[in-house]
Amino acid sequence: MRAMRFEGVGRPLRATEIPVPEPGPGQLLLRVHACGVCRTDLHLLDGEVAIADPPRVLGHQIVGTVERGPRAGSRVGVPWLGWTCGECEFCLRGLENLCPKARFTGCDIDGGFAEYAVADERYCFPLPDGFTDTQAAPLLCAGLIGFRALRMCGDAPRLGLYGFGSAAHILTQVAIAQGRRVFAFTRPGDTVAQDFARELGAVWAGGSDEQPPEELDAAIIFAPIGDLVPAALRASARGAVVVCGGIHMSDIPAFPYELLWEERSVRSVANLTRQDAREFLPVAAEVPVHTSITTYPLERAQDALDDLRAGRFSGAAVLVP
Numbered sequence: 231m232r233a234m235r236f237e238g239v240g241r242p243l244r245a246t247e248i249p250v251p252e253p254g255p256g257q258l259l260l261r262v263h264a265c266g267v268c269r270t271d272l273h274l275l276d277g278e279v280a281i282a283d284p285p286r287v288l289g290h291q292i293v294g295t296v297e298r299g300p301r302a303g304s305r306v307g308v309p310w311l312g313w314t315c316g317e318c319e320f321c322l323r324g325l326e327n328l329c330p331k332a333r334f335t336g337c338d339i340d341g342g343f344a345e346y347a348v349a350d351e352r353y354c355f356p357l358p359d360g361f362t363d364t365q366a367a368p369l370l371c372a373g374l375i376g377f378r379a380l381r382m383c384g385d386a387p388r389l390g391l392y393g394f395g396s397a398a399h400i401l402t403q404v405a406i407a408q409g410r411r412v413f414a415f416t417r418p419g420d421t422v423a424q425d426f427a428r429e430l431g432a433v434w435a436g437g438s439d440e441q442p443p444e445e446l447d448a449a450i451i452f453a454p455i456g457d458l459v460p461a462a463l464r465a466s467a468r469g470a471v472v473v474c475g476g477i478h479m480s481d482i483p484a485f486p487y488e489l490l491w492e493e494r495s496v497r498s499v500a501n502l503t504r505q506d507a508r509e510f511l512p513v514a515a516e517v518p519v520h521t522s523i524t525t526y527p528l529e530r531a532q533d534a535l536d537d538l539r540a541g542r543f544s545g546a547a548v549l550v551p
Contacts, residue, residue, distance in 0.1 A: 232551065233344035234531040235285045239277035242532045243288070243343070251340065251348045258299035258351050260306065265342030266291030266367035267526075267534045267547040269395070269454065270310065273478045274337060275535060281337055288531075289549070290335035291370040292342035292349070293363045299351060305363075306354040307511075309370045311501050312339045313350050327501035334501075343531050345551045355507045358515035365521045368546035369514055372396035374502045377510040379450045379475040380405065382497060386448035386470070387411060392438055392462060393453030394423045395538075396546035397475065399430060400519055401450070406431045407517045413442045415458075417541065426522075426544045441465055450475050459496060460485035468492040475499050523548045 231250045234243040253259045271288050273279040292308035312335040314321050320328040335341045335349065357366045376397040383389060389405050391398040392415040402412045414427030418437035427435040434442055438458055445467035451458045452475045459482045462472045469492065477500075490496070522545030526534040534547040 231345040232528060233287050234528060235343075236274060236281060236288050237285045239275070243275075243535070245529050248344075250346045253298055253348045256351055257348045258301060258306070258354055259297045260292065260294035260308070260347050260349060260354075261297050262292055262294045262342045262345055262347055262551050263363040264293040264367045265289040265549045265551075266371060266396070267531070267538055267549060268371050269538065270371070270477050271336070272535055272539055273454070278478045279337070283338075286337065287340040287342075287344050287347070288336045289342035289344070289347075290337070291367045291372070292335070292347055293357065293367050293370070294342070294347065296354075297346070301351070301354070305357055306349075307357045307366060307370045307507075308335055308342065308347070308349045308354055309374055309502060309507065310334050310336070311503070312353055324503070324505070327503050332501070343528065343549060345528070353504065355504075355511065358511055360515050360518055361521075364523050364525055364548045364550065367548045368396050368400060368521045368523065369511065369519070371502075372546060373400045373514060373519070374506050374510055375475055375499060376401035376450070376452075377404065377513070378502055378506050379473045379499045382473045382499065383448035383450065383471055386446075388413065388444055388447045388467075390415060390442065390446040390449035390462060390465060392449060392451040392458045393455075394427050394435075395452060395541075397452050398450075399426070399522055399545050400514075402427065402430045402432060403517055403519045404513060413444075413446060415440070415442075420541065423541070423544060446470055448473070451479075452476060454479045456480040456482035460489055463489040463494055463496070466494055468494070470494050472496045473499060521546055525550050
């Protein structure tokens, strides 16, 4: 089969032919129809998140059809969390996203930048019928992580989103459907992204170096920039929460305690759980969420990553084998 493989930090993905993987016990063989491209893939490529045993096929927003296994013929989605032990204190407390033995799709397990993939059946989710394969792919990480982060915001009516990419454009639609008001923060001067945010219903859009016209009750930071934490706190009202929604972020600079005082808080989101998927996918269908996508053929996976890094598209990038 054709695949795009990571072979080392700082090196471009390499197009290669490798054997179709064989599913083991409890696994499904999937023919990949679409795979979303995520900022986490950039972190893996740059060595900011380690791949222990390269080479590795990246890609963790997989939409495919089961070729072999008990659900043959069905369409499923595969997310970042690919396996957990089910026995540790975190798994037993419903926090499988924190399992210390967890294995992740496209990092510890070959992912979806290929024509076929194998996945643990427990982490393969049925997808709503209203989404095409390419539209569904971004829901499996950008959507799920965004939804988990949103739940940490409680019922905050004024929500700030820092970094307006794949996750934020999905979450904006969910938040507005819940009756919240969204304030979008982009790279300074990125008027294209700001216009896109307003088209989706944001009440305000500006640069991350600007103050919003109203204080925020909660903020979610998707951009991997530590400087945005004190910026979000500075824009927040008393009692607000700032949620860091990425797997990697540059160092958070020192900031005065007064920004945190008055019961503001900062917390992070790690991975996802199967329960997140069970709750979010029906919500995405009910809203309904419309994912704005730019598609690339499999062999242009590196171009998709380069375009993501440079902010050359709005919404999400999706590979189509």
